[in-house]
Amino acid sequence: MMKNLIGVGFKGIVYPVNPFTQSIQGIMAYPSIKKIPWQVDLAVIATPAHIVPQIVEECGESGVVGIIILSSGFRETGPAGRKLEEEILRIKDKYGMRIIGPNCLGVMRPSIKLNATFAKKMAKPGRIAFISQSGALCASVLDWASQANVGFSNIVSVGSMLDVDFADLIDYFGIDPETRSIVLFIEAIKDARKFISAARRFASTKPIIVIKAGKSPEGGRAVASHTGAIAGEDRIYDAAFRRAGIVRVEEITDLFNCSEILSMQRAPKGSRLIIVTNAGGPGVIATDYLISKGGRLADLSAETTSALNRILPSYWSRSNPIDIGEDATVERFKEVLEICFKEPAADGFLVIYTPIGAAEPIETAEALIDASRETEKPILTCWLGGEDVEEARELLCRNGIPTYSTPEQAISTFMYMYQYSRNLRLLYETPEELPVDTPINRDVLEGIIRNAAREEREVLTEPESKRFLEAYGIPTVKAHIAKTVDEALRIASRIGYPVTLKILSPQITHKSECGGVALNLNTDLEVERAFKEIIKNVKGRFPSAIINGVTVQRMIQTNGYELIIGSKRDPHFGSVIILGAGGVNVELYNDVAVEFPPLNQTLAKRMIEQTRIYRFLRGYRGRKPVNLKLLEEILVRFSQLIIDFPQIKEADINPLIIDEEKALALDARIIIDRESVFKKIQPYKHLIIKPYPKRYVSKWRMKDGREVLLRPIKPEDEPLIRKLFETFSEETMRFRFFQIIREISHETLARYCNIDYDREMTIVAEIREGGERRIIGMVRLVVEPDLERGEIAIVIGDPWQNLGLGTKMLDYIIDIGRDMNLKMIFGEILAENTRMIHLCYKRGFRIEKLDEETYIATIKLK
DSSP states (O other), X not given: OHHHHHSSOOOSOOOOBOTTOSEETTEEOBSSGGGOSSOOSEEEEOSOGGGHHHHHHHHHHTTOOEEEEOOOOSGGGOHHHHHHHHHXXXXXXXXXXXXXXXXXXXXXEGGGTEEEEOOSSOOEEEEEEEEESOHHHHHHHXXXXXXXXXXXXXXXXXXXXXSOOHHHXXXXXXXXXXXXXXXXXXXXXXXXXXXXXXXXXXXXXXXXXXXXXXXXXXXXXXXXXXXXXXXXXXXXHXXXXXXXXXXXXXXXXXXXXXXXXXXXXXXXXXXXXXXXESSHHHHHHHHHHHXXXXXXXXXXXXXXXXXXXXXXXXXXXXXXXXXXXXXXXXXXXXXXXXXXXXXXTOSEEEEEEOXXXXXXXXXXXXXXXXXXXXXXXXXXXXXXXXXXXXXXXHHHHHTTOOEESSHHHHHHHHHHHHHHHHXXXXXXXXXXXXXXXXXXXXXXXXXXXXXXXXXXXXXOOHHHHHHHHHHTTOOBOOOEEESSHXXXXXXXXXXXXXXXXXXXXXXXXXXXGGTOEEEEEOXXXXXXXXXXXXXXXXXXHOTTOOOOOEEEEEOOOOSOEEEEEEEEEETTTEEEXXXXXXXXXXXXXXXXXXXOSSOOHHHHHHHHXXXXXXXXHTXXXXXXXXOHHHHHHHHHHHHHHHHHOTTEEEEEEEEEEEOSSOEEEOOEEEEEOHHHHTSOOOTTTTOSSOOOOGGGOEEEEOTTSOEEEEEEOOGGGHHHHHHHHTTOOHHHHHHHHSSOOSOOOHHHHHHHHSOOTTTEEEEEEEEEETXXXXXXXXXXXXXXXXXXXXXXXXXXXXXXXXXXXXXXXHHXXXXXXXXXXXXXXXXXXXXXXXXXXXXHHHTTOEEEEOSSSEEEEEEEOO
């Protein structure tokens, strides 16, 4: 450890601390950190675990704010180790320190030659930040990276993450100018909500690539719902990474291949690839691998094909992949590439070179570099061979064109790039407004839950569960309770044949498996027989079960598809939503998409598209497509139900029958967390993504008497925000954005509208003009990663200025800042924006000059 700190060129001063010796490696040692006469920035602790708390206390007393604990022997050893961790956390909070570790390899910052690890190698400087839970993997990656010539801005081994975790480091490297991409090796996420929030903030500006260890599922265990059985941990991690805009890869080489190219080239807009090769075999291999990974070969346009016909031999493939022949010269390579780079149908290009013909490897690489200036689409290369092509590979890499040793590696990287761009597109796709705002009688539904808890039941009955669905506007088939044969007959006669009978018992959750369901009953005699048979079957299988009779409902005869919509509470990620092929064989189908509430129309649509049954739902072999818009609406409504009731532990709608017109929930099951029913629950603690904060919605009147709705922004507002921008004069634009924006892109608008309510808050002012909604102003609060400070910015459309709206919105955002427990908010103001400076001064802001053109206004919040 000491050798690494002093032996690789670090310019800072290192003070060894050891009470048992006067010097270490020739450097004077101090008996305690308190004896060092200078201020220490960072303490690296490598001592037995039992004395670490004492050393941390001494660091706090000495004013040290950063600590790395390399030592092991904490929670992994049992209760005694956990007590040591608790004591360290207490001391940390007392002095306001930050701690990396314990049980970690340490930290490297190659640009300043800081090696605070016990690894044997020092990383090369680069643009990748590598964060790993595994110290052993860090050491292995260092060895691999040395051979692969991969450099790093930082390497951090986080260990047990007692304090600093992945989210803290994403926040740090997200604004670190030396870092272009962030690479993570994850075993488990400690605080999922914090992690997702940090990743969503930076994924669009710095690619985040992850390997998640432990993909194999846990051993089977009894679960009370179908959802619990099919929504496994790895699927949930996949959904979390996708929602945050993170790319998940399979292998270490993919991790760094992907991070390097995403920091050098633009991500492709689609998965259509053109492959150019001078050997047929590698082209076929690349094509097969591309198709197996879900990619597509780009179709060549007539113009491209005609141009290639003029320069290629008559025997060329005339299709993609483009085999230009083993006798291809450098000039032929260059001409083909120049033509292909103009193909509008292509999203990217793979050039495969084999050293078999007239084209020399270095000259071919130079030709590719020249031609590449004609396109902004990603270019990947595969220079097959060993020493003969090594210099050409290095030349390509120096010019920002990545090269790979096999076609498969290149294809994998291209598809991961596409995955990244697709995830970001999903993050910022503008959803449609859905008519899902249904008034809910919460008291009635809360009463059902409390009643079940008093009866020591976790599973709500089918009629109780359907009450929840009906309240949220999800259509159901009404289930009528019959305790006797006579009651069943009366109900069947009233609702009309054919009917279905199902067992009603708090102990029976999977009714079909115990003979508790009878379908398509057409006569009184069939109902009587079925009633008796169901009771007999259940008593035979579960003698101790409490039987409350059966439910009777209309038999739905439709040509629709059976789906399952469900939810379960994950111990790390909270409530998740699932959708897939349903019915009695749901576990066998294993067709499921996983998402997190809250859902909007776009997220619901993408969720449907992820399922294998989607190809049938959109119309298959002459069958009409189902009502997909209705399915999107049901998913959004179900998501709101899960948001509103944190007492729900698991829920199933299985099956939901859907056809081209309507949808019906035939069966439903809700399982509650009895322990939470009578406790005060922190709002949205069961969610990793904060839903729309309705409590910030209020009404107010401007000076001219017009009513204004003040409310948080939402993704669906993008068209209204675009119209607001059209009302800005050049002066208003410059005062708000410090520049004139002639044209604003969808991506920019989407980032304004699609926000993380944990870290940002934008309040818009909405009025109605001519029967249409219109946004006339907005105020934005962006919280710093420390969650203590926030930056504000406000703008009002020119037609609505001088009506008191700016003052009201400033006061409103200050109150929200207090509600978010911020200590201070600030904003930068152009010196010529005297009205804003005056307004802030009146509201108690401290005004300070930053430079000749800019002031900063700050206010402390109590």
